Amino acid sequence: MQNPEPELLFKSVEREQVLALRHQVLRPHEPREACRFDTDDVPGCRHFAAFLDDRLVAIATIFPESLEAMGEVSSVRLRGMACVPALQGQGIGSRLLGFALAEARRGGYGIFWCNARLSALSFYQNQGFEAFGETFHLAGIGPHKIMVNDLRKPEPS
Numbered sequence: 618m619q620n621p622e623p624e625l626l627f628k629s630v631e632r633e634q635v636l637a638l639r640h641q642v643l644r645p646h647e648p649r650e651a652c653r654f655d656t657d658d659v660p661g662c663r664h665f666a667a668f669l670d671d672r673l674v675a676i677a678t679i680f681p682e683s684l685e686a687m688g689e690v691s692s693v694r695l696r697g698m699a700c701v702p703a704l705q706g707q708g709i710g711s712r713l714l715g716f717a718l719a720e721a722r723r724g725g726y727g728i729f730w731c732n733a734r735l736s737a738l739s740f741y742q743n744q745g746f747e748a749f750g751e752t753f754h755l756a757g758i759g760p761h762k763i764m765v766n767d768l769r770k771p772e773p774s
């Protein structure tokens with residue numbers, strides 16, 4: 618008998634569960650404590666993870682934060698999007714981002730946005746995000762662009 622296909626599960630997790638992967642993928646040259654973002658304390662902040670056969674393999678965090686240029690729309694920001702290096706490029710990050718977008722829609726948010734590394738722009742564009750404004754630099758991380766997904770538009774079929 619063949620082994621069953623490994624199953625991906627998406628769910629909410631606690632902050633402590635996202636710190637190790639944040640450190641490994643996003644801030645490897647900084648102390649682990651630098652992976653506790655101040656925005657994790659924003660009321661309404663939620664952490665999501667993808668599990669492959671019970672192993673945490675990708676993470677994403679969302680929290681309410683408005684984007685001034687979008688006006689009064691209820692907005693949520695994404696931070697800490699990462700997938701374990703050995704499994705990148707296999708669609709796991711896209712599916713987790715889709716899960717986070719669906720949760721934000723369910724929460725009644727109209728705008729979903731993030732500061733995206735230029736290296737990840739195509740990842741966000743594939744998920745319906747559009748680049749907004751000029752490229753800017755974040756110290757120690759590199760060039761970024763604001764990427765915006767307007768949740769008020771009908772979902773692509």
Ligand SMILES: CC(C)(COP(=O)(O)OP(=O)(O)OC[C@H]1O[C@@H](n2cnc3c(N)ncnc32)[C@H](O)[C@@H]1OP(=O)(O)O)[C@@H](O)C(=O)NCCC(=O)NCCS
Nearest residue numbers: 698699700705706707708709710711733734736737739740
């Ligand atoms: C960006 C990231 C979360 C995407 O997750 P993933 O599971 O690798 O992505 P998927 O397989 O679902 O989608 C791959 C798409 O993302 C893009 N991509 C961006 N960075 C990538 C990377 N390091 N590896 C693979 N794909 C990457 C590719 O263009 C690809 O699109 P394509 O299939 O049309 O070529 C993941 O690659 C990662 O953790 N990268 C390093 C950390 C990072 O840059 N995080 C985002 C900070 S803004």
